[in-house]
Amino acid sequence: MRPYLGQRQIYDFNQQWKFIAQDEPGFKDVDVNDGEWETIHLPAPNRLLPHKDFPVETYQFCSWYRKHFTLPESAAGQRIVLMCDGAMAVAEVFVNGQHLGMHAGGYTSFSLDITDAVRVGKDNVIAIRLDSTRRTDVPPEGGIVDYMLFGGMYRNVYIAVHHPVYLEDVFLTTQAVTDEGARLRAQVEVANLTANPWTGTVSIRLNHRNGAAIDKAAFDLGSALGSDIPFDKSAALEKGAPIETSTPIETSAPFESTYEVDLTAGGVSTAEWEFFVPGANLWDVDDPQLYQVTARLVSDSGEVFDDAAFRFGVRTATPHADGLLLNGRVVKLRGLNRHQSFPYVGGAAPKRLQRRDAYVLKHELGLNYVRTSHYPQDQSFLDACDELGVLVFTELPGWQHIGDEAWQNQALDDLTSLITRDRNHPSIFMWGVRINESRDDHDFYIATNELAKSLDPMRPTGGVRNFRTSEFLEDVFTLNDFSMDLMPTVHTPQLITEYMGHMYPTAPFDPEPRLVEHALNHARIVNSLYGRDDLMGASGWCAFDYNTHSQFGPGDMVCYHGVMDMFRQPKFAAWFYASQQPAEERIVLNAASYFTFASAPHDVMLRELIDITAMEQELASAKYRMPVYVFSNCDEIEVHLNGHSLGRLLPDRDTFPNLPHPPFVFSVHGYQVCGGVDITGYKDGQQVAQTRLQTPQGGTRLKLRADDVELVADGSDMTQVIVELVDQNGTRSPYGNRAVTFICDGPGELVGENPVAMEGGRMGIFVRAGMVPGTIRVIASAFGVESAETVIRTTLDTSPRL
Structure with a gap:
């Protein structure tokens, strides 16, 4: 997540923490025996929870986190910073028994300079007291809140090691875009914590990362690419002078602009300048072009003191x-x-x-x-x-x-x-x-x-x-x-x-x-x-x-x-939204029905009927036909009901005249809502999709699906596994509530309720990788049906860590 280059080292600090759900002032001390505490890897909640039906007090308590670490000898003379992306809700940080600071606010990141409290090459211990109670003095608390805040050190933690003359913040903005290119503005804060003045340059280098939008099939859910530089914010006042702007270049070539910086001993300077990028590639929702930006701090003698990287998109965005x-x-x-x-x-x-x-x-x-x-x-x-x-x-x-x-x-x-x-x-x-x-x-x-x-x-x-x-x-x-x-x-x-x-x-x-x-x-x-x-x-x-x-x-x-459940599984409304995207992005064809007898409007039968003739007339009327909505971005569809064609249908533009892709609708008599419906989608006259709507026949087996088949063996990486109850045709039982038991075999663990009852014929659980590469086998079983299994591989974690 945190990029690093030659002069700036970012260590993953998520592994091997000790945790206890108790609160004792002495837990900050170096010599505390934490050997019996629970070992966890971040991010982690302060307590695992059921997916529903639990009181908020379950996670509203104070707890402690401790971690031993040794800094390499190369860290001597460097600035050492603890960076925490999120801890709910108030964190107090101690290093080797020293109180170094407190951060209030569970949704914001914080950094602490721990340089003077650590010992390079020796064992150090960091202790964090985390208050996850309902703190009415810290937003959003104070009144009723329509969501749970939860608790724990629930985001990533890092250690940054860099020179005491360093980049404190880099901020790029797009000032204007023309056919010729883009005018950017850089605001770079540079700090000098040494006792000597420093002069040099700060440079901004743009490398065009991708010549086209990232393909969705290649999108890496576990990618470590990108993220802002882990800077600490400080006041900045001084200015230098711009040196040069590059001559026009090809859009695929790197671009660099530099600025002079003069720093007093212990001082901070802000370099602000504008530069023009010829032929800039623009970031857009349909084509999200990104640049890899490298900020570099170089002394007058040519020595690189600090460098860091983040990604940036050139674009303008104005409300209209x-x-x-x-x-x-x-x-x-x-x-x-x-x-x-x-x-x-x-x-x-x-x-x-x-x-x-x-x-x-x-x-x-x-x-x-x-x-x-x-x-x-x-x-x-x-x-x-x-x-x-x-x-x-x-x-x-x-x-x-x-x-x-x-x-x-x-x-x-x-x-x-x-x-x-x-x-x-x-x-x-x-x-x-x-x-x-x-x-x-x-x-x-x-x-x-x-x-x-x-x-x-x-x-x-x-x-x-x-x-x-x-x-x-x-x-x-x-x-x-x-x-x-x-x-x-x-x-x-x-x-x-x-x-x-x-x-x-x-x-x-x-x-x-x-x-x-x-x-x-x-x-x-x-x-x-x-x-x-x-x-x-x-x-x-x-x-x-x-x-x-x-x-x-x-x-x-x-x-x-x-429009999706908490396991990110679709309700019918999700299919509507999916159908509004261009067919060039993805063909969508989904029928919003389970096609069961109970779905028909049988309430018309409950009224008082005079005689059998009246009942027959009622059943024959349009009132007793069930509409079936099909959400699709196709031009037209063809529907076959139990083998008989209902013809080709166009989108319902009478009811939904403004939608990019209105739903299709056909109707079926209440007593015909059973069996199978085959739906074929057409685009520009060509068949592009097919789906089958099948009345559920009763669950016979379980079906397992992992969102990912490969994880990183870092103790934190995890993926979701969905289990479904399906019949012999593979149709989900939409109201199945079987109790499912999971077994996890291999270098990983299950995270969630086990056993757990299905809801709507399915349920989710997470699988978290261990610290050793290997193969994880997950098995799901339930009474009276065939079990299922899936395999997840874990690969070696190569990120630098302490």
Whole structure:
């Protein structure tokens, strides 16, 4: 995740931590006997959880983490920094018994200079006290929150070793794009912790990483590529002078621009300059071109003191009345909201799962935009959004509540951390500077807007509210609209940030008519969106079901608001979103039905009928026909019911005139809803897809599917395995609830409930790699049906670690 070059060493610091779910002040001491503590590898929750039905107190406690490590002799005389990407919610850090600092806020990263507390070449111990209780002084807490925060050191931890003259921060922005190229602005902070002045240059080098968009088939969920440099932020005032800008070059050749820097002893300088990149390749949602940027600090004598790398996309993004003006073309934003939580582990999902979510949003759901509700999310997720071309609206932590002055100051710190961490991501097009759905607070929101503009003057601000009369202080009026038929705009530009959600919660095991209506509700709203030229776009609530507090949901601690369940398995609504992507990206052909007798409108039989003739007339009427919706991006489909053709059908543009790809619909008599339906999709007159809708015949066997067949043996990497109950035709039993038992054999372990009851004929569990390469065999069994197994390989971890 953290790139390093010749002069900057980044060590993976995730392995072999000692953990105890107790709180004793003495646990900070060097000589504590932690041999009996649990050994864990980060990221990790402070407690594994059921996927539902658990009280929040389960994870709301204080705990301690300890790790012994030895720095190599090469670290002598270098600056040594501990970097933590996220620990929920307040962390106190001790190194060799010394208290070095505290960080409040579980959604933001922090770094601590531990140079003076460590001993190079000798055993060191770091101890972290983590308070995961409900801290009402730390956003988003203070009021009711409609999501769980969970607990633990749930993101990655690193150790950085570099020269005491170093790059502290690099910030690139695209100032303008023309047919000839792009004008960029660099802001580089350089620090000198030595007792001597230093002079030299800082350079920015751009290497074009890819000549085309990353192919979805080649997208590596476990890739370590990319991420921002792990810099510490400090004040910076001095300026140097630009030296040169490269002569015009081929777009595939590297580009370099340099700037002179003069540093006083113990001083910090900010180098700011602009340069032109001829023929720049632009980042776009359809073609996410990325540059590998190398920042290098070189003394006057030619010695490289520090270098670091990150990825950058050249692009402009400006709010427009009917979309986002991306590189001069209007892009209608079609997206969903994403919570970062996963079953069993809460927020403690490793890089692979984070990256997979971005893949699901882009390629399985066909979206071009995501809102990271309601807090900063993992860097790995944002990296994948950069790679795949998913636009991101991200925001500071919060939910409805605004606290006192100290709370607001903490929120401003959170906003600072969010922007300075993530502002090099091309996918991020707007900063959220309001607490989600909070009341108006003029002074506070003037401060958040001004802060955002001072840290990043190029990106617009937005602030999510749920009332139309809210004071408009941002660049974009961002509004949650639960009207089920998008209301007239209040301001321009305007972006709808939530719709649906709690208006029609739908569990994956709900009856088919509700699942169908859930999908159609989403289709109706998106159809309304595409008929509007006064909205930038909209993001529905939400992508995935998530755990929440008892005040929300049906009482099992789950909000069933997602178009997918919490295991990222599709409901019918997910198929609707998938069908709206261009057929050139992926052909989609899915029938939103289980094709069972119970799905037909038999309620018409419950009314009082005068005689058999009246009943026969009722059964023969159109009322007793069941519509079957097919979500597809094909031009036309042909339907065969039990071998008999119902003819070719066109999309229902009468009902959904504005959608890129309206659903198809055909109807079947209530007493014919049984057997098989074969559906063939056509594009430009050519057959491009087929699917079969088969009435379930009763489960006979289990089916296992791993999201990944290869993991890295680092103790942290893991993938999801889905088990389904299917019949002899391979059709899932949509209401199967068998208890499934898993067995894991080999260098890995299961993460989750075991045994566990299926929901809607399926269930998920995670498999985590151990520290030794090998082969993991996973077996699933259930009473009365054939068992299933799958194999996952683990490969050697070659990343440098302490």
